[in-house]
Amino acid sequence: MTGPVIAALIAAGFLAVADWISVARADRLFEGIAKPAVIFSLFVAVLLAGPGASPVRWLLIVALAASLAGDWLLLPPGLFVAGLVAFLVAHLAYLALFLLGDLHAVPAALGAAGAVVLLVTAGRAILAGAATARLGRPVIAYFGAICAMAIAATASGNALAATGAWLFVASDTILGWDRFAAPPATSPEAAARRRVAVIVPYHVAQVLLVVAVLGSTR
Numbered sequence: 001m002t003g004p005v006i007a008a009l010i011a012a013g014f015l016a017v018a019d020w021i022s023v024a025r026a027d028r029l030f031e032g033i034a035k036p037a038v039i040f041s042l043f044v045a046v047l048l049a050g051p052g053a054s055p056v057r058w059l060l061i062v063a064l065a066a067s068l069a070g071d072w073l074l075l076p077p078g079l080f081v082a083g084l085v086a087f088l089v090a091h092l093a094y095l096a097l098f099l100l101g102d103l104h105a106v107p108a109a110l111g112a113a114g115a116v117v118l119l120v121t122a123g124r125a126i127l128a129g130a131a132t133a134r135l136g137r138p139v140i141a142y143f144g145a146i147c148a149m150a151i152a153a154t155a156s157g158n159a160l161a162a163t164g165a166w167l168f169v170a171s172d173t174i175l176g177w178d179r180f181a182a183p184p185a186t187s188p189e190a191a192a193r194r195r196v197a198v199i200v201p202y203h204v205a206q207v208l209l210v211v212a213v214l215g216s217t218r
Contacts (some may be wrong), residue, residue: 001049001214008045009207012038016203023195026188032075038203039068042210049214056097060213063093067206081135084142091145097213098152098161107162111154114166115147122173129180139176146172158216164208171202
């Protein structure tokens with residue numbers, strides 16, 4: 001990777017840490033700046049990495065653009081359904097990106113097994129809660145898309161991509177559990193800790209996915 005790309009990735013890392021601190025402190029003003037700035041920095045890194053002529057590069061750009069939209073839409077108080085749709089587009093773009101590469105049967109089977117375990121454990125409670133909230137269908141579609149993305153990333157054989165994809169799954173699982181299955185937070189501090197638990201794996205996931213894709217398309 002070139003110097004400017006590395007600089008953009010480092011900037012994304014610093015901004016991510018700043019956002020985690022703002023979330024922990026419930027500093028909504030700074031969070032509104034730092035959270036989208038993380039994905040914007042990753043977007044810049046992708047643009048600096050090359051002209052974006054390949055389908056993989058364009059799909060990565062779409063995934064990050066949709067993620068950036070989702071970040072804005074989910075800033076407190078948040079537009080949940082709109083944010084869900086934005087991130088659904090992001091996951092479908094990541095899925096298509098991995099499907100363009102070589103996939104391997106054994107890692108794919110391991111990824112599918114992980115998705116099944118998730119479904120029969122936390123997934124059942126999340127989907128039941130979503131159905132009660134009359135959001136069953138969109139949440140099911142989202143759950144299917146992110147699991148398919150994680151399975152495809154695992155099947156690619158790229159360890160960074162697989163780790164990033166499953167961290168994305170972990171982040172959204174925590175978010176879904178908090179929204180649809182967990183009892184309400186008992187204090188502002190507890191609510192802040194839950195939000196930190198969502199945002200940390202999300203940002204690490206996005207960085208790993210970008211690094212994995214850029215590294216594989218040199």
